[in-house]
Amino acid sequence: MLDLYALARPLLFQLAPETAHGLSILAMKTGLMPGCKGVQNAALEQTLWGLKFPNPVGLAAGFDKNAEVIGPCFKLGFGFVEAGTVTPKAQGGNPRPRIFRCPEREAVINRMGFPNQGMQAFKANLEAFLGRKHRPAGVLGINIGMNKTQSEPVKDYAALIQMLGPMADYLTINISSPNTPGLRDLQKRGVLLEMLGELKEVRRKSCGEHPPPLLVKFAPDLDEAQQEELASAALEGGVDGLILTNTTLARPDDLPGAFAAEKGGLSGQPLTDKSTQVIHNFYALTKGQIPIIGVGGVSSGAQAYEKIKAGASLVQLYSSLVYQGPFVAQSINSELLSLLQQDGLRHIGEAVGMAHDKG
Numbered sequence: 001m002l003d004l005y006a007l008a009r010p011l012l013f014q015l016a017p018e019t020a021h022g023l024s025i026l027a028m029k030t031g032l033m034p035g036c037k038g039v040q041n042a043a044l045e046q047t048l049w050g051l052k053f054p055n056p057v058g059l060a061a062g063f064d065k066n067a068e069v070i071g072p073c074f075k076l077g078f079g080f081v082e083a084g085t086v087t088p089k090a091q092g093g094n095p096r097p098r099i100f101r102c103p104e105r106e107a108v109i110n111r112m113g114f115p116n117q118g119m120q121a122f123k124a125n126l127e128a129f130l131g132r133k134h135r136p137a138g139v140l141g142i143n144i145g146m147n148k149t150q151s152e153p154v155k156d157y158a159a160l161i162q163m164l165g166p167m168a169d170y171l172t173i174n175i176s177s178p179n180t181p182g183l184r185d186l187q188k189r190g191v192l193l194e195m196l197g198e199l200k201e202v203r204r205k206s207c208g209e210h211p212p213p214l215l216v217k218f219a220p221d222l223d224e225a226q227q228e229e230l231a232s233a234a235l236e237g238g239v240d241g242l243i244l245t246n247t248t249l250a251r252p253d254d255l256p257g258a259f260a261a262e263k264g265g266l267s268g269q270p271l272t273d274k275s276t277q278v279i280h281n282f283y284a285l286t287k288g289q290i291p292i293i294g295v296g297g298v299s300s301g302a303q304a305y306e307k308i309k310a311g312a313s314l315v316q317l318y319s320s321l322v323y324q325g326p327f328v329a330q331s332i333n334s335e336l337l338s339l340l341q342q343d344g345l346r347h348i349g350e351a352v353g354m355a356h357d358k359g
């Protein structure tokens, strides 16, 4: 099936990236996108936060912003799917074009600005998915963000937790997308601690007996002092998990000039090592006490394995879906199995944080 994608890719790449994305969503909604068996192997299964992850490869936020195609995403072999970012009110996002590809570097720049249909529509889509007789195996995350016009961010996150929290397996507080003015400023110790205090209270009141874990997603552009400050805030504030990382504002020197000049967040291969380093740092700073989901330029089993050894319990991807095609999760999982075998490990959990000196 990968060969089929190799044939289709040049045609898809003739289209504007957002048009190609829209077509993929349509194909998934109408059942035209082929599924795959996925990789089922006990060596890849993990339980985190009481949730059973059938494999460690997830679909990152931004692909299914409105929770329209969660079921078809699971059929591509992902162990978990993170829908969103959803904001309370519907909003259009930035003017198009706002997604740019760089096939030579397998990179993407986006400045979407959270276009989405708002939490009511998201909830209706989610209800349709959850109401099905047979829910596919796999964990469902919901990534929440604030509207562009909101001057009191905590109000938006609180409204989203109230409405969508009871339906989520886990929630991600997104404070790291670069395209909503002021959002990344929430990545400060005091602000984060205050927000967490309020949001945990909202979760307690609205999510019943099984409150979803609260994860926070950070940017890769934090300097070491900021990483230290945020790691200690995450421990103190009782964050359940970290998602590392979002897209970067940096532009490595070797990117083609016209592409590099586009405003927005860079993802894909140029982000791989930078995000792995951030995972490594946070794992050390938190002494491995907070589970990490590693994301940024994961395109192969070897790259996923690097992030896991750096301290990630799970990984996610988005950009490599564009370049490798719909069965990238399946091939990463098969490669991971071989890598575990090569290292004489029986279970993926044994590899988590292996790059750190445990002495």
Ligand SMILES: Cc1cc2nc3c(=O)[nH]c(=O)nc-3n(C[C@H](O)[C@H](O)[C@H](O)COP(=O)(O)O)c2cc1C
Pocket (backbone or CB within 6 Å): 060, 061, 062, 063, 065, 084, 085, 099, 108, 110, 112, 114, 143, 174, 177, 217, 245, 246, 247, 267, 268, 269, 271, 295, 296, 297, 298, 316, 317, 318, 319, 320
């Ligand atoms: C087109 C596009 C849209 C994205 N939208 C979101 C979003 O809405 N929320 C979010 O937290 N991350 C979003 N991301 C970031 C991804 O979730 C991920 O953190 C980042 O792309 C790095 O992973 P990758 O290199 O595998 O793409 C988006 C990325 C892309 C390419």
